[in-house]
Amino acid sequence: MSPTPKLRPRDWAWLSVALLLLQLPLALNPGYFSHDELQWASFARAGVATPWWDVGAFQYRPLTFHLWMTLSRALFDTPMLLHAVLVGWGTANALLLTALARGFGLGRGPAMLGALCFALSPFATYAHGWVGCIADLIWLSCALLIALAVQRLRHPGAGALVSAVLTAVALLGKEAAFAIPPLLAVAWWFDGRRHRWLWAMLAAGAVCALYLALRMDTLLHAPREGAQYALSLAHLPMRWLEYQIFPPIVPLLETFNTLSRKAPALLAFLLWLGLLSALWQASPRLLALHLCAGIAALLPVLPLASSFNHYAYGYAATAAMTVAAAWPLAHRRARLALAGFAVLSLLHGGYLMWQMHAIGHIQARFSPALAQAVRTAPAEVVLTIAPDAREWVFQRLSHAIPDYDGVAIGERVRITDNPAEAHYRVQADGRLVPLTPR
Numbered sequence: 001m002s003p004t005p006k007l008r009p010r011d012w013a014w015l016s017v018a019l020l021l022l023q024l025p026l027a028l029n030p031g032y033f034s035h036d037e038l039q040w041a042s043f044a045r046a047g048v049a050t051p052w053w054d055v056g057a058f059q060y061r062p063l064t065f066h067l068w069m070t071l072s073r074a075l076f077d078t079p080m081l082l083h084a085v086l087v088g089w090g091t092a093n094a095l096l097l098t099a100l101a102r103g104f105g106l107g108r109g110p111a112m113l114g115a116l117c118f119a120l121s122p123f124a125t126y127a128h129g130w131v132g133c134i135a136d137l138i139w140l141s142c143a144l145l146i147a148l149a150v151q152r153l154r155h156p157g158a159g160a161l162v163s164a165v166l167t168a169v170a171l172l173g174k175e176a177a178f179a180i181p182p183l184l185a186v187a188w189w190f191d192g193r194r195h196r197w198l199w200a201m202l203a204a205g206a207v208c209a210l211y212l213a214l215r216m217d218t219l220l221h222a223p224r225e226g227a228q229y230a231l232s233l234a235h236l237p238m239r240w241l242e243y244q245i246f247p248p249i250v251p252l253l254e255t256f257n258t259l260s261r262k263a264p265a266l267l268a269f270l271l272w273l274g275l276l277s278a279l280w281q282a283s284p285r286l287l288a289l290h291l292c293a294g295i296a297a298l299l300p301v302l303p304l305a306s307s308f309n310h311y312a313y314g315y316a317a318t319a320a321m322t323v324a325a326a327w328p329l330a331h332r333r334a335r336l337a338l339a340g341f342a343v344l345s346l347l348h349g350g351y352l353m354w355q356m357h358a359i360g361h362i363q364a365r366f367s368p369a370l371a372q373a374v375r376t377a378p379a380e381v382v383l384t385i386a387p388d389a390r391e392w393v394f395q396r397l398s399h400a401i402p403d404y405d406g407v408a409i410g411e412r413v414r415i416t417d418n419p420a421e422a423h424y425r426v427q428a429d430g431r432l433v434p435l436t437p438r
Helices: 009-022 035-046 062-075 079-103 108-119 122-129 131-152 156-173 175-190 195-221 233-245 262-282 284-298 309-329 332-376 391-397
Strands: 381-385 413-416 424-426 432-434
Touching: 009 079, 009 108, 035 062, 035 131, 035 391, 062 079, 062 131, 062 156, 079 108, 079 122, 079 131, 079 309, 108 122, 108 309, 108 332, 122 131, 122 309, 122 332, 131 156, 131 175, 131 195, 131 309, 156 175, 156 195, 175 195, 175 284, 175 309, 233 262, 233 284, 233 309, 262 284, 262 309, 262 332, 284 309, 309 332, 332 381, 332 391, 332 432, 381 391, 391 413
Parallel strands: 381 413, 381 424
Antiparallel strands: 424 432
16 A cells, blocks of 8 residues: 555544543543552562562563653552553553554545544454553553654565664563564565565564574473463364454453353354455455454464453454545445444443443452451451452452552451451452451
């Protein structure tokens, strides 16, 4: 495709405002989503070291961990400001994606629509709303900047240099950056096999090869920090299917539950087939691009034992833009399939925003109340969960928290199904109700 004229400043302003306003529920979240946000705030206050060169660590993500602790030290006590940083970062990624799509020749309207569909997808809303997804924001930012540099720099060597540097930065953020070389290979194949993409791919691949040389033994043989990190080629078909059919299943919070209910999963599968058919009708080349770019973006996470929303953050970017590119070329029936899938995905993203905001309210009540209960307890605090409350929320918010608000938590909290053992009942909104002493 030939490059198209740049968007006008007014277009960028309107798109930025729309992206920020539509993500306000995430930015205005008064609390946090899961235990890791509370853990890393504790680590930050304690000054826990995160070495830059400990390549033997299973999770070697020094850039992510340093940035996370810096943000936690500065903004943890003001959750809305911390969430606003992530929403702003996610918005910047959507704007970079828009510029990249325009460079590939996508029209003004489809490119802007694609950016909105990306940012409001259930994959991106999850990544923009959970502080634990900083690593995903890092690697996708680097990937988008590499592609923009390759598009705009005249000399292939300059693009290759940028590619090598930013791939290294991305790998310091997360191993998902292994998707960068295959994504550049897809760009090379579908953009006229230009040498600039080839050189950038080879440079990124060389950096990834060096990373693997340093870390291969750890990645393959080190004890896993969770069963979800188990690797097997047998996982590929199931993981791929889950990421494809998750977007239109609106009342579903997390990807690993995609196949838990057969009827919604079957309906989503049929909708996905309709999407593929619509892409084929619009342009077989776009269908091929959608599938190839999707595989490239997901390649590092497909062998894992579990799927998670934020693992598909890069896939959300490629999928949104290929679907947006198909819209002007599609006939009426194909547009119905494209629009139906997109609308359900947007509704799903909105549902996730609402859920994350609601859980933030719960955490803002529960964690201070729990800290106060532990502060005044002579031994462990035993909780029972009210029947109308979501137990998994409180399991997460009390799991392996070193301390909260200066109160050591650690192993001093236990959740039981037996109310007779408990000191407090946890209400659905996060309040602790004292129970009659035994």
